[in-house]
Amino acid sequence: MPSTEFLLHQRSGVRSAKSAKQWLKELPMADARSAHHAGSALLREVANAALAPLDRLEILETLRGHLAEIDLLYSRRYAGKSLPLGLAERNAFTHAQRQWRALACAYLEIFELAAGGAANLGSRRALCLARAGSYFCDALKGHLRAGQAGVDDIVEDLRRLLELAVEHALLDTKVRDSLHPRGATSIALIYSRALLISQGATINAGPEREAMFALAQSWEGKIVCKALPLDARGDPRREELPPAPGERRQRLRQTRFGQLMHVIDVTLLSRSLRGRMRKLGAGDPLAPDSLPEQFRQLPVREVLGRLHAIWCEQRDARLEVRTEAGRIPLAGRPQAVSLSHAGDDYEAMHFMVAGRSLGLDDDAAGSRRRYDELFVFQHASVSRQETRLREASRLFEDWVIVDESASGFGLRRTRAGARFRVGQLVAMRLRLDGSDGPVVLAQLRWLREPETASGERQPGALEAGVELLKGKPHAVGLRPGGAEAVVGGLHCAAFRLGSLHAKESVTLIAPCGWFKPDRPLEMNDAGLVYQLRASNLLHRGCDFEQFEAVILA
Numbered sequence: 393m394p395s396t397e398f399l400l401h402q403r404s405g406v407r408s409a410k411s412a413k414q415w416l417k418e419l420p421m422a423d424a425r426s427a428h429h430a431g432s433a434l435l436r437e438v439a440n441a442a443l444a445p446l447d448r449l450e451i452l453e454t455l456r457g458h459l460a461e462i463d464l465l466y467s468r469r470y471a472g473k474s475l476p477l478g479l480a481e482r483n484a485f486t487h488a489q490r491q492w493r494a495l496a497c498a499y500l501e502i503f504e505l506a507a508g509g510a511a512n513l514g515s516r517r518a519l520c521l522a523r524a525g526s527y528f529c530d531a532l533k534g535h536l537r538a539g540q541a542g543v544d545d546i547v548e549d550l551r552r553l554l555e556l557a558v559e560h561a562l563l564d565t566k567v568r569d570s571l572h573p574r575g576a577t578s579i580a581l582i583y584s585r586a587l588l589i590s591q592g593a594t595i596n597a598g599p600e601r602e603a604m605f606a607l608a609q610s611w612e613g614k615i616v617c618k619a620l621p622l623d624a625r626g627d628p629r630r631e632e633l634p635p636a637p638g639e640r641r642q643r644l645r646q647t648r649f650g651q652l653m654h655v656i657d658v659t660l661l662s663r664s665l666r667g668r669m670r671k672l673g674a675g676d677p678l679a680p681d682s683l684p685e686q687f688r689q690l691p692v693r694e695v696l697g698r699l700h701a702i703w704c705e706q707r708d709a710r711l712e713v714r715t716e717a718g719r720i721p722l723a724g725r726p727q728a729v730s731l732s733h734a735g736d737d738y739e740a741m742h743f744m745v746a747g748r749s750l751g752l753d754d755d756a757a758g759s760r761r762r763y764d765e766l767f768v769f770q771h772a773s774v775s776r777q778e779t780r781l782r783e784a785s786r787l788f789e790d791w792v793i794v795d796e797s798a799s800g801f802g803l804r805r806t807r808a809g810a811r812f813r814v815g816q817l818v819a820m821r822l823r824l825d826g827s828d829g830p831v832v833l834a835q836l837r838w839l840r841e842p843e844t845a846s847g848e849r850q851p852g853a854l855e856a857g858v859e860l861l862k863g864k865p866h867a868v869g870l871r872p873g874g875a876e877a878v879v880g881g882l883h884c885a886a887f888r889l890g891s892l893h894a895k896e897s898v899t900l901i902a903p904c905g906w907f908k909p910d911r912p913l914e915m916n917d918a919g920l921v922y923q924l925r926a927s928n929l930l931h932r933g934c935d936f937e938q939f940e941a942v943i944l945a
Contacts, residue, residue, distance in 0.1 A: 408447070408451075409447070409450045409451040409453075409454040409455075410454075412434060412438070412451050412454065412455060413454045413455060413458065415434075416431065416434065416455060416458045416459075417458060419431075419462070421461075421462070421465060424462060424465035424466040424468070424469070425466065425469065425484070427462045427465075427466075428462050428463065428465075428466040428487065428488070428491070429487070431455075431458075431459050431462055431491070432487070432490070432491050432494065434455075435455075435491070435494050435495065435498065436494075438451055438452070438498070439494075439498060445502050445505045445506075445510055445513055446512050446513065448498070448502065449499075449502050449513075449516065449520075452495070452498055452499065452502075452523075456523075456570075456571060457570065457571060459491075459495070460571060463488065463491070463530070466484065466488060467488065467534065467537055469481060469484035470482070470484045470485040470488070470537065470538045471537035471538060471598065472537065472596075472598045472814075473538070473539075473813075474811035474812060474813045475539050475811060475812055475813075475839045475840075475841055475854055476808075476811060476841055476851070476852055476853070476854055477538065477539075477841065478811075481538075485534065485538045485540065488534055489531055489534060492527045492528070492530050492531040492534065493527075493531065495523075495524075495527045496523075496524040496527040496528055496531075496549070497524075499520045499521075499523040499524040499527070500520065500521075500524050502516070502520050503517055503520035503521055503524070503556075506520065507560065517560060517562060518557075518562040518565040518567050518578070518579070519567050519568075521553060521556060521557055521562060521579050522567040522569070522577060522578065522579055522582060524553060525550060525553050525579055525582035525583065525586075526569075526577075526582060528546055528549050528550050528553070528586070529550075529582060529585055529586050529589065531546050532546050532547075532586060532589055532590065533589060533605055536589070536592075536593055536601065537601070539596070539814070539839050539840055539841060540840065540841050541840045541841060541842045541843055541855070542842075542843040542849075543590075544650060547586075547590075547649055547650030547651075548650060548651075550583060550586050550650075551650060551651075551652065553579065553583075554579065554580075554583050557579040557580070562579060563578070563579055563580045564578050564579075564580050565578055565579070566578055572609065573606075573609065573610045573684065574610065574613075577612070581612045581613055582612070583617075584612045584613070584615050584616075584617060585608050585609055585612040586649075587615070587617060587647065587649055587654060587656065588604075588608035588611075588612065588615070588703060589604070589605060589608050590647075590649055591647055591702055591703055592604040592605075592608065592699070592702055592703070593838075594702065594837070594838050594857075595698070595702070596814035596815070596837075596838050596839070597814070597815065599686065599689060599690055600690060600695055600698075602686050603684065603686040603687050603690055603695060604699060605686075606684035606685075606686045607683070607684055607686075607687075607699065610684055611661060611664065614658075614660040614661040614664060615656050615657060615658050615660070615661050616656070616657040617654045617655065617656045617657070618654065618655045619652045619653070619654050620652065620653045620654070620655060642657050642659050643657065643658050643659045643662050643704060644656065644657055644658075645658060645704070658703060658704045661703060661704060662700065662703075662704040665696050665699060665700040665703075665704065666700065668682065668683070668692075668696055669693055669696050669697060669700070672692060672693040672696075673693065678692070738884070738885035738886065738903060739885050740787060741817075741819045741833075741885070741887075742867045742885045744787070744788075744819040744821070744831050745819065745831050745833075745865050745866075745867045745887065746866075746867035787810075788821060789805065789809045789810065790805075791803040791804065791805050791856075792804045792805075792806070794855075799859050799860055800834065800837070800857060800858050800859040800860050801857075801858050801860075802855070802856070802857050803855065803856045803857075803858060804842070804853075804854070804855050804856075805852070805853060805854045805855075805856075806850065806852075806853055807852050807853070808851060808852025809852060809854075812836055812839055812854070812856065813836065813839070813934050813935075814836055814837070814838060814839050814934070815835065815836060815837075815933040815934035815935075816835070816836045816933065816934055816935055817833060817834075817835060817901065817933055817935055817936040818833070818834050818835070818836060818858065819831050819832075819833060819834075820832050820833070820834045820858060820860075830864075831865070832860055832861070832864075832865060833860075833861045833865045833887060833889070833901060834858040834859060834860045834861060835858065835859050835861065835931075835933055835936075836856055836857070836858055837857045837858065837859050838856065838857040839854065839855070839856050839857075840854070840855045840856075841853065841854060841855075842854075842855050861889060861901070861938065862889065862890075863889030863890035863899060864889070864890060864891075865887045865888070865889060865901070866887065866888040866889075866917065866918075867885070867886075867887060868886050868887065868888045868900075868915050868916060868917045868918075869883025869884065869885065869886065869915070869916040869917075870883060870884050870886040870900070870902055870906065870913055870914070870915055870916075871883045871884060871913070871914050871916075872911070872912070872913065872914070873912035873913050873914040873923060873924070874911075874912030875912075876911075876912070877912075877914065883916050884902065884903065884906070886900055886901060886902040886903075886906070886915075887900065887901040887902075888900055888901075888915070888917060889901065889938075892917070892943075895943070896942060896943055897927065897940050897941060897942050897943060898915075898922075898924065898940070898941055898943060899930070899938065899939075899940055900915075900924075900938070900939055900940075900941055901936055901937070901938055902936065902937055902939075903935065903936060903937070904932065904933075904934075904935060904936060904937055905937075906926075906937055906939075907926055907929050907932075907937045907939040908926060909926065909927075910925060910926065910927070911925070911926040912924070912925055912944075913925070913926060913941060915941075922943055922944075922945070923943075923944040923945045924941035924942065924943060924944060925941060925942045925944055926939055926940075926941050927939075927940050927941060927942050928940040
């Protein structure tokens, strides 16, 4: 018997909020999947039970905290995974989405009964709408965690929720919420939270994304928004928005959310972010309660700067969709490495960039083995170098360019292929006039699994944003120098960006773990050996480090 069915057989029906809460508290949290499925089954039983609306509301309110704890553990099964999602990961994401919608629908059903005049429910209409809106926000966050597109239905549900609140004069009614950092919220504030979360969709790093979610919930009251028709142009009259206290000038920006264009006043939000960045820049510590606890393990000033750029400085949303242009092959971390080499993924990208291996090629043209083959068999076998090069070439996949900027491209893949991760180093080769161009290095900045016009998911389809790493890549070899040097030690595949002409330092790309401040290194560049000293870490991705090194000799 599956563990979920075993857990369900240990409960004898839904009788009260107390019994449901006690059963849910005793679920083994070590198995998040079983606990999540058992919680969903409990919700279905609550929906089918012959309970009064007020009793059903009491049960839902009692279970909120425990379901949220289980859901956070369950989200690790699909959050931040390589895309496209695997079967088990997609099933987990789909199941989580169904539970959020089931919870939102349960509260909306109680709201309809309250709006219809059901006894003892009139004062709980705002609570039902606020709870439903919170679960729609959870569903929106789940899409961002899993790198999924197709949030239009969630945005539409939030818009309808807003219209219901306006119709029943409940938009700004305060609702107590024990799971909220402020202890209370409202439908208008929840909608503002959804706007902030949607704007932070480009943040894909797991801890930074969770910090953004927490800050959006904590600071949802720091923005004021006004919805406009999608074809509206320009800002509305400033007197239509409430003035920002203590500010002579408002900071307004436009953003698209579903089928509406929103004008947002981010004056207070910008002032709060800039004030904390100034304080950190001066070396003063922040108060413990000035930011959510998710920021404790992050470089706070850098994260706040990125959030300020996204929420307050980013250009207004583009209304027009750019046309497709050309095709581009993209290759990332190969899933199958040639067994003839004991190399890693960097070895494969070494072949893509340089067309040769890192070590000496004992099968080169003119070698004794190839001479003997020509003398005996009148032909020579394909060299190991050529075989490895062909294997590396097959790793390139065809992608379509859908957008471009000064520093990168927006790409789309329409069929199945390799899985990718945000922050991953990829080799990209432009195809110019039907011929293969040079190979450049880039980093995946964002990934998303799109949906078709009919709302269906196309297996293997993927959208990506890549940022080009500045400088022409050169394949080099790195190994430790100084006291860490090993006589006869092998070089690790790495890359040098840009030229070496008349420079005192060089920019390197190497696997994670190579950068240490002042670490001595030895670089083999086309047979020339350079002694280096690592000086400054420029960027760290999920599988590479970009750093500067000073040339010693």
